Amino acid sequence: MSRLQEVYLGLDVGGTNIAGALVDKEGIIVKQVKLPTRAREGQDVVVSQMCRAITLLLGHAEQNEFYVQGIGMGIPGPVSVKEGISLHSPNLFWDNVPIRDIIQQQFSLPVAMDNDVRCAAIGEKFFGAGKVAKDVICVTLGTGVGSGIFINNHLFRGFRDIAGEIGHITMNPRGPKCNCGKNGCLEAYVGAPNISRRAKEAIFNQKYSVIVEMVNGNLADITPEMVHRAALAGDELAKNIIQETAELIGLALSYMANLFNPQLIIVGGGVARSGEMLINPIRDTIKANAMREHGKILTVVPAQLGEDAGMIGAAWLLNAD
Structure with missing residues (x-):
């Protein structure tokens, strides 16, 4: 330099x-x-x-x-x-x-x-996958779930600087308790610890999964990355967990699409390392649930910059x- x-x-x-x-x-x-x-x-x-x-x-x-x-x-x-x-x-x-x-x-x-x-x-937005668009939502999927919203290249923060809390959209008011104190938030289903919890619950319901062998029977060691690896190996339980996760994320993003009419949605964070196995059904769910005018023009891509x-x-x- x-x-x-x-x-x-x-x-x-x-x-x-x-x-x-x-x-x-x-x-x-x-x-x-x-x-x-x-x-x-x-x-x-x-x-x-x-x-x-x-x-x-x-x-x-x-x-x-x-x-x-x-x-x-x-x-x-x-x-x-x-x-x-x-x-x-x-x-x-x-x-x-x-x-x-x-x-x-x-x-x-x-x-x-x-x-x-x-x-x-x-x-x-400015140096990764979002450079090509002015109206962008970037969602981060990790321990928590959040997003950044750009309208005509400007970050929208809201009145109290807390806009973009997609993880606390209620998916089911009678669903599991979220860390925020509410029930059934998106994060309570698709935050990394809750993907692990859902896999454990499915196994407890006496459904076979190769995940049990991956953790040597210690279900407390289950991680989203293991669920992804098991799904790649063809494990039905793991594939179902990832499909359900993608559908929930896609449904929440369809609400965001209807509200903000973005050109581009970027999906990042540790959970998004599942790649197209997760992102493809997210795309399908948005297209099925957003207004048709939004679904036709909206592009969903993985993040580029990683950590x-x-x-x-x-x-x-x-x-x-």
């Missing part, structure tokens, strides 16, 4: 790890670090780890004569973007933490923040609006 080239610093703060990167104007990562979050040790320790990651990246920038324009942070859970506050983050054990001001005081650089899912969506999306999107926060 040339001397004094501008870069942006992005942090993707998770409950387990803090991933940080220097990102150039083209969305290319030029330096990356990863540190344990140590969330259970308290707020001060997490902030210290964040500062350590930033310091490492700033040191690399100085050594290589990069000009750091600012810092962006993706924080799990609801946030107030305007006030720079993490309102409630179960993954970090945080409530009402003014994290933007804390970081800004430490480093005297412009600092922006948003929810981690929206940061991943920003990464995909880098959150860092890249966080780095781009200062330019995204």
